[in-house]
Amino acid sequence: MNKGLAVIRDDLRSVKAYAVQPSTGLIKLDTMENPFRLTEALQRELGERLGRVAINRYPAERTFELAAALAQAAGMPEGCAITLGNGSDELITMLSMAISKPGATVLSPLPSFVMYEISARYQGLKFVGVDLRSDFELDEPAMLAAMAEHQPALIYLSYPNNPTANLWDADAIERIVAAAPGLVVMDEAYQPFAERDSMDLLRRHPHVLVMRTMSKFGLAGVRIGYLIGRAELVGEIDKLRPPFNIGVLNAEAGLFALEHAEVYARQAQVLRAERDQLIADLDEIEEVQAFSSQGNMVLVRVPDAAAMFEGIKRRGVLVKNVSALHPLLHNCLRLTVGTPEENMALLAAFTESLPS
Numbered sequence: 001m002n003k004g005l006a007v008i009r010d011d012l013r014s015v016k017a018y019a020v021q022p023s024t025g026l027i028k029l030d031t032m033e034n035p036f037r038l039t040e041a042l043q044r045e046l047g048e049r050l051g052r053v054a055i056n057r058y059p060a061e062r063t064f065e066l067a068a069a070l071a072q073a074a075g076m077p078e079g080c081a082i083t084l085g086n087g088s089d090e091l092i093t094m095l096s097m098a099i100s101k102p103g104a105t106v107l108s109p110l111p112s113f114v115m116y117e118i119s120a121r122y123q124g125l126k127f128v129g130v131d132l133r134s135d136f137e138l139d140e141p142a143m144l145a146a147m148a149e150h151q152p153a154l155i156y157l158s159y160p161n162n163p164t165a166n167l168w169d170a171d172a173i174e175r176i177v178a179a180a181p182g183l184v185v186m187d188e189a190y191q192p193f194a195e196r197d198s199m200d201l202l203r204r205h206p207h208v209l210v211m212r213t214m215s216k217f218g219l220a221g222v223r224i225g226y227l228i229g230r231a232e233l234v235g236e237i238d239k240l241r242p243p244f245n246i247g248v249l250n251a252e253a254g255l256f257a258l259e260h261a262e263v264y265a266r267q268a269q270v271l272r273a274e275r276d277q278l279i280a281d282l283d284e285i286e287e288v289q290a291f292s293s294q295g296n297m298v299l300v301r302v303p304d305a306a307a308m309f310e311g312i313k314r315r316g317v318l319v320k321n322v323s324a325l326h327p328l329l330h331n332c333l334r335l336t337v338g339t340p341e342e343n344m345a346l347l348a349a350f351t352e353s354l355p356s
Contacts (some may be wrong), residue, residue: 311353
């Protein structure tokens with residue numbers, strides 16, 4: 001055996017890496033990206049601005065300016081602070097590290113974002129998943145029972161949830177937050193497309209954190225996530241943030257986007273309308289079940305997910321087969337909402353791939 005491999009943790013060697021699907025030559029509707037690019041005029045303006053950035057220097061004040069701009073855009077409550085991550089994934093890692101004590105537990109409803117469990121296990125933490133109900137709503141009694149039994153240091157509530165795309169019952173969340181023995185992270189990655197958010201929970205509960213990302217806003221390639229909570233709490237988590245984790249070009253692109261927030265707001269409005277139309281069109285197909293959505297994705301149950309996935313892909317459109325992620329997702333595909341033209345191509349490929 002390679003002597004280098006011998007020192008790698010056994011649990012790490014036994015798992016597979018997070019898989020990213022090849023998408024060259026395909027209409028990419030598998031990872032909930034904003035499909036719209038900036039206008040040529042804004043592209044030129046951004047390019048000129050990035051060209052003036054001192055890339056020979058480590059990130060400094062500009063990162064703090066980005067954090068301040070994000071806090072203002074989010075309406076950060078008084079007494080709170082913000083920290084930045086290289087996407088939400090780095091923030092999830094920081095949170096796992098922050099609570100990494102012997103016997104500590106992370107809890108999340110399932111199915112939900114897979115990185116909660118992956119990050120917890122990589123830090124040697126116990127992970128407890130609580131199945132959603134068959135309608136993808138929170139199983140409140142099961143959640144409360146699991147919390148009482150395992151006393152989780154950290155609870156994730158994805159709001160809207162991925163991949164089910166729904167907003168869970170606000171009253172149930174309120175009771176879960178009130179009963180939580182530790183941190184509760186409201187993961188609002190898809191907030192630009194949802195009708196509600198968690199900022200009021202943050203104001204009223206000092207153990208609540210709100211996590212968001214600029215990826216669904218329209219900057220998936222820039223990799224900027226942010227976490228908001230009480231200043232004393234965020235200050236401790238921020239100690240785990242790697243120095244210079246947000247590059248100068250990323251920070252400048254983020255500031256540029258926030259200065260043109262109205263452009264991205266119009267894009268989100270189009271995507272919400274396209275989402276609703278996509279669901280209406282899918283509802284016309286007798287063989288499938290499209291679930292309601294508050295994100296920029298639609299979960300749909302089909303007769304044969306594997307066959308449908310391959311059929312759609314052969315016709316030039318890439319979606320996500322989530323049917324193996326959890327028993328509740330049996331024969332489910334997750335469709336990212338694209339441009340009107342992309343959604344037309346998706347629907348054509350989808351209907352052509354249905355079993356005859």
